[in-house]
Amino acid sequence: MTGSDFLHLDPGDAPPRGRTAWLVQELREAIAGGALAPGTRLPASRVLAGDLSVARGTVVEAYRRLAEEGLLITNRGGGTEVARFASAPAAREALEAEPPPRALLNISAGVPDLSAFPRAAWLRAERRVLSTATSHDLGYTDPQGVPQLRAALARWLARSRGVTAAPERIIVTAGVTGALSLLAQVLRDRGVAECATEDPGAEGNRRILGYWLDALHPIPVGQDGMDVAALARTGARAVLVTPAHQFPTGVVLSPARRRELIAWAERRNGIVIEDDYDSEYRYDRAPVRALHAAAPERIVHVSSLSKVLAPGLRAGWMIAPACLHEELVRKRWATDQGSPALPQLALAELIDTGVLERHLRGLRLRHRERRDAAVAAIRHHLPGCRVEGIAAGLHLLVWLPGHVDDTAVAARAEEAGIAVQPLSAHRHAPGPPGLIIGYGPHPAARLDAAIQTIGSRSGLSSA
Ligand SMILES: Cc1ncc(COP(=O)(O)O)c(C=O)c1O
Numbered sequence: 036m037t038g039s040d041f042l043h044l045d046p047g048d049a050p051p052r053g054r055t056a057w058l059v060q061e062l063r064e065a066i067a068g069g070a071l072a073p074g075t076r077l078p079a080s081r082v083l084a085g086d087l088s089v090a091r092g093t094v095v096e097a098y099r100r101l102a103e104e105g106l107l108i109t110n111r112g113g114g115t116e117v118a119r120f121a122s123a124p125a126a127r128e129a130l131e132a133e134p135p136p137r138a139l140l141n142i143s144a145g146v147p148d149l150s151a152f153p154r155a156a157w158l159r160a161e162r163r164v165l166s167t168a169t170s171h172d173l174g175y176t177d178p179q180g181v182p183q184l185r186a187a188l189a190r191w192l193a194r195s196r197g198v199t200a201a202p203e204r205i206i207v208t209a210g211v212t213g214a215l216s217l218l219a220q221v222l223r224d225r226g227v228a229e230c231a232t233e234d235p236g237a238e239g240n241r242r243i244l245g246y247w248l249d250a251l252h253p254i255p256v257g258q259d260g261m262d263v264a265a266l267a268r269t270g271a272r273a274v275l276v277t278p279a280h281q282f283p284t285g286v287v288l289s290p291a292r293r294r295e296l297i298a299w300a301e302r303r304n305g306i307v308i309e310d311d312y313d314s315e316y317r318y319d320r321a322p323v324r325a326l327h328a329a330a331p332e333r334i335v336h337v338s339s340l341s342k343v344l345a346p347g348l349r350a351g352w353m354i355a356p357a358c359l360h361e362e363l364v365r366k367r368w369a370t371d372q373g374s375p376a377l378p379q380l381a382l383a384e385l386i387d388t389g390v391l392e393r394h395l396r397g398l399r400l401r402h403r404e405r406r407d408a409a410v411a412a413i414r415h416h417l418p419g420c421r422v423e424g425i426a427a428g429l430h431l432l433v434w435l436p437g438h439v440d441d442t443a444v445a446a447r448a449e450e451a452g453i454a455v456q457p458l459s460a461h462r463h464a465p466g467p468p469g470l471i472i473g474y475g476p477h478p479a480a481r482l483d484a485a486i487q488t489i490g491s492r493s494g495l496s497s498a
Pocket of ligand 1: 144145209210211213237239277282310312339340346351
């Protein structure tokens with residue numbers, strides 16, 4: 036019989052195909068029952084896997100799932116320990132939660148590796164903020180954001196994106212979503228009730244703009260980015276673009292198109308909304324500068340920390356031309372008086388102490404490895420399918436053979452427990468089929484398994 040002295044674990048108790056779930060459950064119970072106290076160091080995955088005679092991947096995956104639940108943390112040296120702030124009630128809650136009817140492995144676009152969230156650093160930042168915040172900091176704050184965060188963002192954006200804006204010109208928002216929503220309302224009040232969007236383009240952003248505005252004009256995207264001549268043929272005076280890394284194709288807006296776009300805005304007295312959502316991730320090329328610096332009085336720059344830290348923070352910002360700024364701040368005041376102060380102060384601390392940049396450097400390496408693994412898995416399991424948009428971001432695009440229905444491929448993948456987005460979900464006009472694969476949260480083995488399933492379920496693995 037195999038087993039480990041550690042918690043007297045005996046894999047003989049586990050169903051043969053469910054060893055990861057078994058180990059997760061055992062560890063959760065040990066945390067809930069207090070057998071594993073906060074701060075306890077766990078055996079290295081290699082050691083525990085050897086003791087239990089299970090694959091090392093089983094232990095790695097179990098540790099990862101518990102890290103995602105916040106019960107374990109991986110420290111910088113690579114060791115794993117019970118989170119110091121993991122509470123027995125939290126583990127008990129996770130233990131008692133109804134298991135999902137089917138565990139969907141979600142390889143949809145848009146999320147970084149959230150198990151790497153710098154929890155310990157965030158906790159330190161919050162502690163420091165709580166011990167230094169003044170009564171003034173805890174009162175009604177400026178609707179455009181606390182000054183400390185706006186100052187930190189101004190320095191960071193200048194360094195990382197070449198965006199120069201005084202802190203007084205930065206408006207802290209609830210992510211890109213919050214920025215688009217405010218902006219659409221202000222534009223509509225000004226009589227700009229139509230906006231052009233990229234096609235294909237982020238469906239979520241289209242829905243938000245469509246909620247507030249009268250009409251959206253889909254503009255085709257090619258290898259050089261949005262077709263500006265097609266934009267000029269519409270009556271729109273506002274346009275939303277993702278110039279550094281087009282969502283979802285991954286193309287970069289070419290220098291010529293950038294110039295055309297700015298010339299269009301000047302001619303039309305228009306506004307370009309630059310969504311810089313995942314521009315911090317560039318792997319094989321020099322970073323693409325933000326568009327904003329080229330025409331700050333024509334461009335609204337919006338971005339967020341959803342791809343760098345976590346979407347759950349709902350932390351983003353907007354830098355708008357002077358003619359819109361005051362109205363945007365007024366709208367934010369009238370909506371909710373601004374974002375909560377304490378998380379803003381903690382974020383300022385993370386930026387000013389360099390934690391955010393260190394975190395980003397680590398994530399870039401990790402995401403790059405995962406991107407390489409996804410590309411290798413696609414070559415292997417979806418032979419003949421072209422991959423694009425791999426130089427940056429957290430997702431890539433796989434072009435499927437022309438006769439294939441990408442929605443049907445995604446539906447078949449879902450039946451097999453894999454959630455993946457078809458390109459057509461982000462299209463307005465019909466076009467060639469594809470799949471958008473988000474690799475950020477997944478280690479290589481999981482990406483390979485998911486892509487293998489897609490290949491076999493769709494019949495594309497033997498194409
Ligand atoms: C292109 C693009 N822009 C913006 C967002 C939304 O970001 P946020 O979480 O900042 O609202 C997303 C989300 O995935 C996205 O794909």
